[in-house]
Amino acid sequence: MSAEPVDVLIIGAGASGAAIAWSLLETRMQIVCLEQGGHVHDKDFPSRREDYELARYAEFSCDPNVRGLPEDYPINVDDSCIAPVNFNGVGGSTINFLGHWPRMKPSDFRAHTLDGVASDWPIDYATLEPFYAMNDRNTGVSGLAGNPAYPPYEPPHPPIPIGKLGQRLAQGFNALGWHWWPSDVAILSEDVEGRQKCVNAGTCDLGCAAGAKGGTNFTYWPMLEQAGVELRTHSRVREILVDEHSGLATGVLYHDASGQVQRQDAELVIVACNGIGTPRLLLNSASRLFPDGLANRSGMVGKNLMFHPLKGVSGVFNEPMDGHKGPMACSILSQEFYETDPERDFVRGYGLHSGRSTTPMTFALGGYGIDQPIPWGQEHRHVMDDIYPFLASLTIVAEDLPEEHNCVTLDPELTDSDGIPAPRVHYRLGDNTRRMLAHGEARATELLQAAGAREVLSKSGDELWWRAGWHQMGTCRMGDNPETSVVNGWGRCHDVKNLFIVDGSIFVTAGAVNPTSTIQALALYIGDSIKNNIGNLFD
């Protein structure tokens, strides 16, 4: 069945799909968004249930292979040391994301020029700066102005508390003379128009029932639906169609809630399915014109997958750290080791993030992202009574470099519930990243000792967080050269002039910060570029 053609068709209602829809609202074009998941209502979030922690191992797991809901697609991770995690529904992965909100830094856009690795971005920090600010206002970002690790800017809301744990670690950083700053967060520190300020519940991955966390289910989507954007849920796109003569995208085939295939034509198609879902969709859209996948004449669709590999180091202190109170991920952030230092045995750098400790079940089962239970017997009692309450931890968040062999392909057998081939992830840790993590582990240990930890605990050897593929980047990268990149400097596919990509797959490099503030700033920038070029958009 075929519906009337629309002006703009957005695929994916997550972070980036929502942001670009908002940017294009003022054009008065007819906008339809197809989203494979449904609305997740805040009254249904597990944090309202007494046994809320159980949801982390079932329907609210961050791992789609564990959730296995009809709207999820499985991901083959047999050939990867990190499992990608996500959420599929209105809000996308911002439903269960943790709201840590650092921006990328000016040098992140110039890795090749400054450090001789990867490629430069076709845009720079100054170009994105107004869109970061615009998105921070729309999202409701809290933070402290004056961070010397960035060019000046002012978060719209005052910082959330850094808490006992943050204060203690800050004293350690000060003792060593290292940088730290209260984290910018997409979490409200004050009530704003129907959204409540953060109540420090500490279960941000289970959906924020207060509406304090800036998921697009609370920020952009209510506004967009009210303004007339049509959001079609339980609509999974299986293929983007192209016209054989013009080479332009004409629309999509999608499965509706009953599994029936429908067709939706559009003048402009925008893909916002994230760093795994987007290359999957393009590879699934092969045709006579594009036998290796849509918009893939460069061969770069699916290549250069980057995560932010993580390691955690914990300090055991003499007084309880109240780590379960406050947003999970963010108290303070150190960027002392962020920029390249020729004295080190790696290029680029990492951040030291102070996560809070988690709730008892998750801790007993091995911690968030790990899944190896703590010992049983008397040792169990010791760990729960004498260690768990006294923990303050640092996570080393490393910048990954783009490497072609780290990639997303299509699995020859595995499919989703509509029979569409599932993605397969091939990923191994690069040597530069490995050295960076080792350096970070040693610095984190030093810091925790300086902050007064009586004992420092870290995982052995090469052990990484397994479910740490939160940030999926690089698989349809931006660039000026159509032979080495998929989209141009404003998100338009080199090969298909009315097809745009706006999610993390267009990142050229990963930086060492959580990506969503940059993903959404980019989506707003691309929306702005579309508006500025509307007269000759397809030339």
Place this chain on the structure above:
Amino acid sequence: MSGRLSAEQSQTLEQILDLLIPGNPAKGIPSGNAPGVMNFLQQRLQEEGQLHAQVAELLASASPMVVTADTLRQLQSDKPQAFASLQRLVYMAYYSRADVRQQLGLAPWPVHPQGYQVASETPEQLDALTAAVKARGRLYRPC
């Protein structure tokens, strides 16, 4: 195979629960055999046939002896997968209990809507804490 555990199996499992998570009477923290844990396990085992089979096999190896920590260590080394499944399930059952959470210093209630009180640092406190960072000056490469 799925279904309820027999009385003998339940007795063995209760001993295992005490050993997996010993209580701390001084702090009023119950052992793994806290009220509600067995019910949770029974329900899960009824729902999940494979798990039931694994646990039944473990219990068969353990009973009818009095179960000791040594027995458990032996079971863990003989049947690592089945043991790991049981251990995981017991941790889930035990720590999903509001009363246990409370004994560990957390709120017994669902965390939303009430959450926790955390005082904000005053601007003066933050100024004092960040003074040293600001004094060191710019930390990014302009480009």
